[in-house]
Amino acid sequence: MSDESGYDYVVVGGGTAGAVLAARLSEDPDCRVCVIEGGPSDVGDERILRLRNWINLLGSEFDLGYTTVEQPRGNSHILHSRARVLGGCSSHNTLISFLPLPGDLDEWVAAGCDGWGPDVLLPYRTRLQNTIVPVAEADRNPIAEDFVTAAADALGVPVVDDFNAGVFTEGTGFFSVAYDPATGHRSSASVAYLHPVLERSNLTLRLETWAYRLLSGGDGRINRVRVRNADGTTSVIRADREVLLCAGAIDTPRLLMLSGIGPADQLRALGIEITHDLPGVGENLLDHPESVIVWETGRALPPNSAMDSDAGLFLRRDPGAERPDLMFHFYQVPFTVNTERLGYPTPEHGVCMTPNVPRARSVGRMWLRSSDPEQKPALDFRYFTDPEGHDERTIVDGLRIARRVAATAPLNAWLVREVAPGPELQSDEELSAYGRRAAHTVYHPAGTCRMGAATDPMAVLDPELRLRGVEGVRVVDASVFPTMPTVNPMVTVLLVAERAADLITGRTTTDAGRPEGAR
């Protein structure tokens, strides 16, 4: 027996995008908004709120923890962390915050996404409620400062004081981070958007509640969501206006496919009744793959930091390019989960650099293994499979460039030895083999319900984020990206959600950027 409750909008997933949408849509006191969130609240939970604790959340009770199918040219052992808590991945990530580069959004328009160019999306930055600041002076660890100096000297790139102040082509510096330097607390989507409005009577949060099927009314329009409640019972939640899927790049396509919306042949083979054949659902699985190089330091490092990965580097290997094609995070802790598995020791005191591929050419896909909603889907990122070898070459170049930075003063004075892969590995072949086996994810899956032009058979959404061929549903999360931004994607997700709120309410985009209260 299931009870049914009704709202105007049902937001599935109270994560990064879902928090923004819920807050914006419930600004209208006559609009009833319900958020279905699989995880618990983050309110008052220091484990979540304290940004520097992020690393302890990986693999924890707050992590949905997806694995991959075998990656013959990559690392088959990566744990793809996805948060299960209010605020979603913005509640367990490192909150590094970059505006997308204009060229990234030009690519979206070229991919048939009218209305998503830099002129439209970037002005939404003034709407963002998160506190986004360059890492505070007090959190700037001396070794990270020395990394920045060494990277600038070794590679001839500028030191960037604020990566969001203008468009950059390359540079090194401390990141901008969504946090409060005074408390070390997150400025996640939940903290910035939901905490201030929790008392709204027209906003309902259904926590520890898992959506596993979309249901249609008699007219074929999707208007209800079947959920499993915390106590194991099931209910149906009705959306009188729209169902808004914000469950993230893995769980949104998973839910669509469980509801019979996706590649018909695959779903039929699993015994799932077809609601609508949409072959693009689950395809176009994008990520930022990275590798790692680890050093031992001669002594313990000073303790201060925002979140232990506070600085980094963007580089263009092609000096004529408009966008960087290699990115590094500098970790002032040895991030050795993948090197340990390969038998490398973990130094008591150490640092690492993680070169990544900003616009990887290897594209993966995901699919359901079963019609059972409890079974996790299969993820195949197809890491390092692009025929030109671009992704593999980027990692090899990255490992070599990391060594140049490490050999440069003042960083070199801290380091006593390269622990992984170790100086004896020098050839392209050796560095590629190591780099791919020790590869990791920057945790940026995206693209699995991409928007696109009406003529594009693999587009899942139209450029207004509406599901193609089925009424009543929009998708608003990282799965809508047609291509991967060069930079870490969370701010792009926030901007997409801000614009989606305008598309849903019909507010004109010329309002973008006007401060709250001035509308």
Ligand SMILES: Cc1cc2nc3c(=O)[nH]c(=O)nc-3n(C[C@H](O)[C@H](O)[C@H](O)COP(=O)(O)OP(=O)(O)OC[C@H]3O[C@@H](n4cnc5c(N)ncnc54)[C@H](O)[C@@H]3O)c2cc1C
């Ligand atoms: C460890 C880690 C570090 C990262 N660091 C950074 C960084 O520093 N900077 C950056 O830009 N990006 C970073 N990212 C990536 C970034 O956080 C994500 O791209 C972004 O937050 C995704 O937002 P989303 O709205 O698409 O999904 P999410 O934020 O993942 O939200 C999805 C929500 O839906 C809920 N949900 C899922 N399925 C269901 C269901 N069936 N029923 C009910 N609820 C459901 C989940 O519990 C979750 O709360 C990181 C990610 C991780 C995992």
